Every structure is written in structure tokens, then in C-alpha cells.
Amino acid sequence: xxxxxxxxxxxxxxxxxxxxxxxxxxxxxxxxxxxxxxxxxxxxxxxxxxxxxxxxxxxxxxxxxxxxxxxxxxxxxxxxxxxxxxxxxxxxxxxxxxxxxxxxxxxxxxxxxxxxxxxxxxxxxxxxxxxxxxxxxxxxxxxxxxxxxxxxxxxxxxxxxxxxxxxxxxxxxxxxxxxxxxxxxxxxxxxxxxxxxxxxxxxxxxxxxxxxxxxxxxxxxxxxxxxxxxxxxxxxxxxxxxxxxxxxxxxxxxxxxx
Numbered sequence: 001x002x003x004x005x006x007x008x009x010x011x012x013x014x015x016x017x018x019x020x021x022x023x024x025x026x027x028x029x030x031x032x033x034x035x036x037x038x039x040x041x042x043x044x045x046x047x048x049x050x051x052x053x054x055x056x057x058x059x060x061x062x063x064x065x066x067x068x069x070x071x072x073x074x075x076x077x078x079x080x081x082x083x084x085x086x087x088x089x090x091x092x093x094x095x096x097x098x099x100x101x102x103x104x105x106x107x108x109x110x111x112x113x114x115x116x117x118x119x120x121x122x123x124x125x126x127x128x129x130x131x132x133x134x135x136x137x138x139x140x141x142x143x144x145x146x147x148x149x150x151x152x153x154x155x156x157x158x159x160x161x162x163x164x165x166x167x168x169x170x171x172x173x174x175x176x177x178x179x180x181x182x183x184x185x186x187x188x189x190x191x192x193x194x195x196x197x198x199x200x201x202x203x204x205x206x207x208x209x210x211x212x213x214x215x216x217x218x219x220x221x222x223x224x225x226x227x228x229x230x231x232x233x234x235x236x237x238x239x240x241x242x243x244x245x246x247x248x249x250x251x252x253x254x255x256x257x258x
Contacts (some may be wrong), residue, residue, distance in 0.1 A: 001048035005031040006038040006064070007079060008056040011194070012100070016051050019107045025115075030202050035059030037068055040073070049114060050074045051098070055081070075114050081149065099152040099161065100198065101190040106152070110197070149201050153179050153186035160186060164202055168217040168233045171197045171212040182235040192204065206244035207231065207249055221253060229253070 003026050005016045014033045020026040029045055033037035042050065046069075054061040065076060075110060083102040098110055149164040169180040172192040179186040179195075186193070196204060196212055199238045213231055214216045220232035229249045230242040243250045 001025060001075075002027050002045065003049045003051065004029060004034075004038065004042055004047040004074075005051045006035060006054040007031075007051070008058070008060065009035050009053070009072070011078065012053065018103060022104070024055045025109065026111075028225060035061065035064040043069060046072045047074050049077070051077050051079055053079045075117060077110055077114060099150065101194060102152060105191045113185050120254065122171040149198065151179065151195075151198060153188040153189065155184060155186045162186065164199050165216075167202065168214050168235050169237050169239065170199070170204075171239075179236055180233075187251055189221065205249065205252055207239060207245050211239055213239060215252065 003020050005013050005028060007013045007016065007123050009031070012127070013033065017028050017031060020028050026085060027048070029047060030038075032041060034058050042083060052061040052065060057062075061078060065187055068074075078097045079100065098106065104242050151162045151164055151167065152159055153162055154160070157159065162179065163229070166181050168182070170192065171178045173182075173187065175189060176187045176196045177190050177192055178187060190198075192210060192212065195208070199212070199214075203215045205215050207229070213233070217234040218231050219234050222230040224230060224240065226243070228243065228246055231241070231249075232238050
């Protein structure tokens, strides 16, 4: 299948391209960082598979999908950092999605769904699924990315969708991040910078090069002999700030004083 990737984040496009290149039946014929340019390319090249980021400016993924030629509509895989109501809609309508951040295993599961569906359904069927999906999204305007961001992470060999507001702590762990929710620790293949961006709607405080803390869950503050801060979180985790971030933590704590 000829593939076009549309994502306004360079890292997102690179990840998708590398995963596609590892599959013998996929050929990336284009990748674009904005919906307007991508729409012209899709119309001209008519790919069989389209990876489409939802949240882009000025033309977002939903509007781009709506503008596609119905007679040559490709198989669509939406890519999003947020599930909100859309996650349920994707499942119901059988149009697949990739929830950022995702790994190769999740990507291949998507292909396992896309390949037989593309072979068995025509453009009219795919258009009907897309129309149903768009209708569901339009009837749920209250769910916005800023309100209900989600993260995809692994725990005990299974992938889970996490409510970002419940994340207490994220720590770098080589090529992964460890995500603490209460007493449980999940893992996702990501960098700490990517995790920080995904959690930008939450009050995350970086206390070291390798640790982000959700300040909503800080329950106790102590000091080391060197003057670094020891934070105790609601779920029981204890983390210590580093010297380079000591001033930043102090500034935040000062803002809480009466």
C-alpha cells in the first residue's frame, strides 16, 4: 500500500515513517507537516493508506478527512495524543487510531486491522465509516484535548489508556518513561520531553533531568542536608530534586505560602 503521513510534529512523522519502512508491503510516498499541503498531495497521489494527525493548524485532521475525494478515499488511521470521546468513536466505527505515544507492537496491531479491511471494503464503505465517525465527533464538542488528555502505557504485558490527570509522577528509564498512577507503575516508549509535552495541560513540575512531578499529588515536603527537596506523593512515592532544579522547586513552594 502507498502511504502518506500527515503530522505537524517532526518526531511524529519520523516515528511513523520508520515503522512503515519496516513493513514490506508499505511504501511511504509522502509526509507532510500541515493539512493544507497534504490535501493537495493526497488528491494527486491517491494513497491507499493515510496516517492522519487530528490536531493541526490551520486545517485539522477531521476537516482534511472531510475534504477527501469520496471515490478514492484511502484507509484512514487517525493519530492523536488524546482519546476523549473520539477513542470510543474510532472503535465503534472500525476506523483505527493510534494513540500517542505508541510502539511497534501497537503499530502492527493497527496494520493487522487495516490490511484485511482495505482489501475487503470499497471507498463507499470507508466513506460511510468516516461519515459516522465525524458525526459522533461533532455531536460531542465538550470534549476538547485540553480537558481530557490520555496516555497509552503498558502494565503487566497489557496496554492501558491512562487519564493524564491521575498521573502522579513520570521518570526517565533509558528508552522508556515510567509513569506512576497511585501504587502502579506503567511504562511507555518515550522520552521525558515527549511525556512533558503530552502532559502540558497538567501542573507538572520538573524536579530533575529525569523526573516530572504532578504538583496536585504532593503531600509532604522535606529537605536533605544539601538542601535538595524531598517530595512525598499521594501514592506513597518519594522523589528528590537535583541541585540544578532546586531553585525551580523552591520557587514553586514559595508560591504556596500564605
